[in-house]
Amino acid sequence: MSHIPVLLSETIRILAPRDGARVLDCTFGGGGHAVAILEAADCRVLGCDRDPDAILRAREVKATYNDRFDFRQLKFSDLYEALESHPKFDGVLFDFGISSFQVDNASRGFSFSREGPLDMRMSASGLSAYDVVNSFSENDIARIIHMYGDEPYRRSGKIAMKIVRTRELDLIRTTTELREIVKSALGFEVIHKRYSNVDVATKTFQAIRIFVNDELREIDCALSQLPKILNNKARVATISFHSLEDRIVKNWAKLSNDGFVSITKPAIRTTKEEILSNPRSRSAILRGFEYNCNWGDVDNGDFTR
């Protein structure tokens, strides 16, 4: 079980860590990006993640980098409260979504291809996928699948109806049960060529995961707190994996009056070579920003310092 960090060298170029800088990795995961930042300069990294399982991996990084590295288990929405008294940062990284550690661990219930309990909670606490599937109304389930999975409304409705009919007979407990329900709800559409490359349950699983972890509101919250924890000229790197995440980043950058200037125009995408060696990187979109109180000081599109 390992996690290959996505767009690694491009991310480091955006963050451009310098000796003595402080960098915040808000999505520590397996620590791949954090270690690369620590290797790029004699800087300090604070790794954060809401997942308690990340603590073990953080201990390994701490053992190598000692007081250059620290870790806190926290959610994006708690960033400011937790770091209010921390010295400000010169760089921040968000590598959104879930890690291979989470997907590959069947007991976390993120994967439709591994039999496990319907869980999907990154923080390992609070509302779970089981609660959504077994207690939400048909309308609410359809709405979640449509909004967060980008399933057309007709398909979302069919899936929600099948979920509710199935749970009337017995509770839905596992990831593979849910996948079979989605498959049978969509019937002949499953074998339609258009859907043949992607598992039919992908969008439903993505939708329930995003809802359970309140992922979109978390991203919104994190971005809006940045001015309070950044030094002037700090760099921000965001890696999104679907259009819902990327739209929030783009809107934040467009509407924010806080002086975040894009330094990656156009956004950076993975090369064919990276996709071949790490298929999970396929949909990644990397954006870079510089926090700049004096608008207009930055040449857009050139992210070398």
Ligand SMILES: C[S@@+](CC[C@H](N)C(=O)[O-])C[C@H]1O[C@@H](n2cnc3c(N)ncnc32)[C@H](O)[C@@H]1O
């Ligand atoms: C794609 S992985 C990051 C992988 C990491 N960059 C690496 O190289 O190993 C995303 C991580 O962000 C964490 N995460 C997602 N949303 C979060 C949130 N709202 N607050 C804190 N951590 C979050 C997940 O638990 C997961 O470990």
